[in-house]
Amino acid sequence: MTTFTLNGEIRTVDTDPETPALWVIREQLDLTGTKFGCGMAQCGACTIHVNGRAQRACITPIASLEGASVTTIEGLKGADGSLHALQQAWIDHQVPQCGYCQSGQLMSAAALLADNPNPSEADIDTAMRGNVCRCGMYGRIRSAIKQVAGASFYDAMEGSQNG
Amino acid sequence: MGKWTRRGVLSAGVLGGTGLVIGIAVRPGNPTETAGHLVAGEGENLLHIYLKIDSENRVTAILPHSEMGQGAQTALTQMLAEEMDADWDLMRFEEAPASAEYANMALGRGYLFKGVDFPDVVVPTVDGLMLNIADAIGMQVTGGSMSIRTTGQYFLRAAGASVREMLVKTASKAWGVPESEIRAAESMLYHDRSGRSAPYSEFAAAAAEMTPSSTPKLKKTSQFTVMGQSKPRHDVPSKVDGTAMFAMDVKRPGMVYAAVKRTPVAGGTLRRVDDSAARAMKGVIDVVKVGPSSAAGLVGSYSAGDTIAVVADSYWRAEKALAALKLEWNTEGKERVSSESIFEQFDRDITAGIDRANDVAMGDATATFDSAATVLTADYRVPYLAHTCMEPPNATAEVSADRAEIWVGCQNPLGFRQHLAASLGLDVEQVTLHNYFMGGGFGRKSNADYALQAAMIARQVGRPVQMVYSRAEDIKQDFYRPAVQSRFKAGLDADGKLVAWQNTYVDKHEPVEAPLIPYAVAAQDIGHVASPTHVPFGAWRSVDHSQHGFFTESFVDEAAHAAGRDPYEFRAEMLKDKPRLLAVLNRVAKEADWGRPMEEGRGRGISLQESFGSIVGQVVEVTVSGGKTWVDRVVAVIDAGYAVSPDGIKAQIESGIIYGLSAAMYGEITIEDGAVAQSSFADYDAIRMHDSPVIETHIINSGAEMGGAGEPGTPGVAPALANAIFDATGKRVRTLPVIKADLRNDAEASPAVAALGA
Numbered sequence: 001m002t003t004f005t006l007n008g009e010i011r012t013v014d015t016d017p018e019t020p021a022l023w024v025i026r027e028q029l030d031l032t033g034t035k036f037g038c039g040m041a042q043c044g045a046c047t048i049h050v051n052g053r054a055q056r057a058c059i060t061p062i063a064s065l066e067g068a069s070v071t072t073i074e075g076l077k078g079a080d081g082s083l084h085a086l087q088q089a090w091i092d093h094q095v096p097q098c099g100y101c102q103s104g105q106l107m108s109a110a111a112l113l114a115d116n117p118n119p120s121e122a123d124i125d126t127a128m129r130g131n132v133c134r135c136g137m138y139g140r141i142r143s144a145i146k147q148v149a150g151a152s153f154y155d156a157m158e159g160s161q162n163g
Numbered sequence: 164m165g166k167w168t169r170r171g172v173l174s175a176g177v178l179g180g181t182g183l184v185i186g187i188a189v190r191p192g193n194p195t196e197t198a199g200h201l202v203a204g205e206g207e208n209l210l211h212i213y214l215k216i217d218s219e220n221r222v223t224a225i226l227p228h229s230e231m232g233q234g235a236q237t238a239l240t241q242m243l244a245e246e247m248d249a250d251w252d253l254m255r256f257e258e259a260p261a262s263a264e265y266a267n268m269a270l271g272r273g274y275l276f277k278g279v280d281f282p283d284v285v286v287p288t289v290d291g292l293m294l295n296i297a298d299a300i301g302m303q304v305t306g307g308s309m310s311i312r313t314t315g316q317y318f319l320r321a322a323g324a325s326v327r328e329m330l331v332k333t334a335s336k337a338w339g340v341p342e343s344e345i346r347a348a349e350s351m352l353y354h355d356r357s358g359r360s361a362p363y364s365e366f367a368a369a370a371a372e373m374t375p376s377s378t379p380k381l382k383k384t385s386q387f388t389v390m391g392q393s394k395p396r397h398d399v400p401s402k403v404d405g406t407a408m409f410a411m412d413v414k415r416p417g418m419v420y421a422a423v424k425r426t427p428v429a430g431g432t433l434r435r436v437d438d439s440a441a442r443a444m445k446g447v448i449d450v451v452k453v454g455p456s457s458a459a460g461l462v463g464s465y466s467a468g469d470t471i472a473v474v475a476d477s478y479w480r481a482e483k484a485l486a487a488l489k490l491e492w493n494t495e496g497k498e499r500v501s502s503e504s505i506f507e508q509f510d511r512d513i514t515a516g517i518d519r520a521n522d523v524a525m526g527d528a529t530a531t532f533d534s535a536a537t538v539l540t541a542d543y544r545v546p547y548l549a550h551t552c553m554e555p556p557n558a559t560a561e562v563s564a565d566r567a568e569i570w571v572g573c574q575n576p577l578g579f580r581q582h583l584a585a586s587l588g589l590d591v592e593q594v595t596l597h598n599y600f601m602g603g604g605f606g607r608k609s610n611a612d613y614a615l616q617a618a619m620i621a622r623q624v625g626r627p628v629q630m631v632y633s634r635a636e637d638i639k640q641d642f643y644r645p646a647v648q649s650r651f652k653a654g655l656d657a658d659g660k661l662v663a664w665q666n667t668y669v670d671k672h673e674p675v676e677a678p679l680i681p682y683a684v685a686a687q688d689i690g691h692v693a694s695p696t697h698v699p700f701g702a703w704r705s706v707d708h709s710q711h712g713f714f715t716e717s718f719v720d721e722a723a724h725a726a727g728r729d730p731y732e733f734r735a736e737m738l739k740d741k742p743r744l745l746a747v748l749n750r751v752a753k754e755a756d757w758g759r760p761m762e763e764g765r766g767r768g769i770s771l772q773e774s775f776g777s778i779v780g781q782v783v784e785v786t787v788s789g790g791k792t793w794v795d796r797v798v799a800v801i802d803a804g805y806a807v808s809p810d811g812i813k814a815q816i817e818s819g820i821i822y823g824l825s826a827a828m829y830g831e832i833t834i835e836d837g838a839v840a841q842s843s844f845a846d847y848d849a850i851r852m853h854d855s856p857v858i859e860t861h862i863i864n865s866g867a868e869m870g871g872a873g874e875p876g877t878p879g880v881a882p883a884l885a886n887a888i889f890d891a892t893g894k895r896v897r898t899l900p901v902i903k904a905d906l907r908n909d910a911e912a913s914p915a916v917a918a919l920g921a
């Protein structure tokens with residue numbers, strides 16, 4: 001039995017203690033926003049927050065969450081249902097393509113900004129390098145993070161169009 | 164632009180395998196009669212196969228393309244809304260059901276009758292014909308960068324315009340006023356003289372009784388107010404809060420989970436399995452075998468060997484038990500095949516040139532080479548590539564004796580449905596397919612093998628089953644961009660002009676024009692030889708362009724340097740009679756500030772590639788230090804004729820560039836002992852945040868026929884990269900990926916260059 005707080009609610013699960021949190025969250029707790037991309041901590045699709053820090057759910061044994069406070073993408077919104085600033089920035093910059101990596105990207109970015117509200121380029125690289133986006137939206141992700149961090153940035157949506 | 168000819172029809176007949184010729188006029192009539200029950204719900208009127216209107220005056224576009232990230236659904240909806248004069252805020256869209264009524268006529272027409280200009284009178288006939296062909300071969304495909312330029316251009320715009328005409332006609336009757344006095348705007352009809360107005364929904368039911376015209380009057384570009392705008396994508400909000408549904412997010416009552424392993428050597432069979440340890444593990448329900456499968460057809464043809472599956476009450480337990488199986492596989496005599504042996508075979512076959520087939524034979528190449536002042540030769544090679552969609556292949560299935568239901572994300576729902584039915588021994592009507600967002604497709608999800616595996620497992624265990632590939636299985640059981648070798652020879656005359664071009668390569672697929680060059684070279688001899696391997700082929704973003712773009716645009720660069728010329732000017736001079744291509748080339752050079760001096764250790768390279776009806780120019784800037792390459796900046800220009808959604812096109816170009824760059828920098832699937840050696844992002848990596856370049860995209864709206872956007876960004880990045888590396892180091896990368904090339908060079912002795920890499 002493992003008891004932990006998930007998006008503000010206390011949950012208790014009964015399963016093999018080494019089961020990765022990813023599968024418990026998806027299969028037993030029916031929160032499917034956290035994605036499976038590799039199962040080996042190589043892609044970041046499964047990123048969640050454990051006590052405020054970004055962690056890969058695919059290699060997090062469920063037993064290790066005993067007493068922890070866990071947030072998934074479903075819990076990133078404010079208590080009143082308002083979007084997290086990063087979620088809004090993701091919409092403003094039209095970041096998602098297929099969208100499959102984006103829960104993980106957002107959770108990594110949110111943990112970064114919570115820890116470091118004014119990240120440098122190198123800070124962003126370090127915090128985000130564990131998150132693969134096969135649709136290649138890195139430029140937009142970077143712009144969206146910088147928008148929230150209040151930094152100036154190159155806007156991919158600008159560019160130009162003419163006849 | 165070709166004319167409507169008998170030959171066009173005959174080739175369609177041959178391709179479709181149906182033997183249909185014109186003269187059998189198959190008219191589609193009013194398709195709403197047959198499709199209505201499939202898509203129209205309570206309070207909704209289906210006015211056209213592609214659109215319905217509800218009592219709240221909301222218009223829903225019904226789109227025969229899947230969403231794998233390319234955002235085409237929003238752009239297609241824009242095209243329909245534009246011609247319909249609909250209020251954008253009242254527009255919705257949904258994906259068409261996997262049903263023959265939504266077979267992709269437009270794709271067929273764009274694909275099979277490329278360049279044929281149909282007179283209006285035969286359009287209904289051709290559509291009927293295409294419907295039959297599409298039906299026969301199961302075309303409801305998303306691929307070939309086709310959605311906008313075929314479905315959108317030929318069908319959705321016409322659908323919107325014809326429905327607008329029907330609504331005006333209906334209102335004119337009801338109000339007793341001439342059609343010419345009725346104005347349509349923002350989903351409303353107005354008769355200004357009498358001050359009357361009504362929403363579209365008021366006349367929807369009556370208009371639904373009419374048969375839509377196939378040849379309504381379409382707007383001119385100058386009249387567009389919805390097309391040409393960067394409308395926010397409808398699917399984006401659901402993709403930032405975890406609510407977007409992918410196939411793997413489906414849960415059925417009583418559902419169990421399957422982990423699978425298919426024969427490591429493609430086409431192999433399972434010799435022996437000892438499952439005693441696995442069966443004893445907690446939660447394990449069954450261990451089942453799935454036999455080989457194959458599909459034939461114009462798209463999505465494949466063949467695959469035996470699979471073993473462990474079914475358990477959780478995916479984790481299924482995976483663990485799968486690892487506990489003791490398996491012996493037959494290697495079908497392929498156990499000695501390796502990447503080395505494959506490239507040795509290519510080399511032999513190119514040298515032997517047996518049954519070499521020409522793509523182009525122009526001028527007298529032999530004589531021109533004999534008289535050329537300079538002749539250069541080079542062999543280029545690219546490895547196999549996997550797709551590694553972010554979402555590994557998965558499917559959920561429920562199968563009984565007389566019906567099957569499947570939840571999947573796929574690029575060809577109708578084709579999948581037909582393949583499932585045929586393989587399960589059911590009628591197509593007995594198979595229901597629910598298509599979901601794909602977490603990437605890139606061509607991988609046009610092959611139905613993974614859906615069939617799930618269905619076969621579900622049938623054996625008699626319960627709903629969700630089958631999910633591990634990442635290792637995804638990489639090892641792909642259908643690969645082939646390994647290819649190309650042997651080039653170029654001749655320059657005394658003035659440094661490129662006068663002769665020869666290319667012999669292995670392995671020809673689609674598009675047939677991929678190996679051609681756009682440049683004015685008088686003598687050309689381009690051909691291919693067969694050199695088959697057992698490694699399965701699959702469409703990979705931009706298909707044959709992905710290798711030939713690298714080959715030809717690198718070798719042209721070599722010719723420019725051999726001639727002592729600037730690579731941009733060298734190309735431009737050979738494009739004097741191709742103004743559209745030249746405009747793209749000039750523009751990308753200008754935007755990249757071509758010619759601006761660069762520090763030592765840095766370099767820039769250019770490329771130009773026409774594919775899927777669009778032209779893309781790219782300039783890549785790199786830093787090379789310590790033998791390592793950083794891609795700093797990519798400038799891209801695309802002429803897709805007309806940009807329906809400019810930001811959507813930019814996003815696709817960014818995406819295509821990163822996809823191509825991942826492959827160029829790191830991508831390599833190798834074969835060892837007949838099997839794929841890679842198994843994870845650790846040995847098959849992708850570009851990530853820290854090594855992704857700044858990408859600047861510029862759009863030219865030339866007004867030419869619309870081209871695609873999903874694939875054309877991919878082919879040009881590898882050659883521009885290799886050309887930039889040459890500029891920086893004097894070293895020519897002729898074999899990908901770049902990471903394997905030895906790029907240490909003299910410039911690195913300079914402390915300034917060494918500092919770049921620090």
Ligand code: FES
Nearest residue numbers: 037038039044058
């Ligand atoms: S699924 Fe956890 S990092 Fe890839």
Ligand code: FES
Nearest residue numbers: 099101133134135
């Ligand atoms: S949006 Fe598709 S993988 Fe990132």
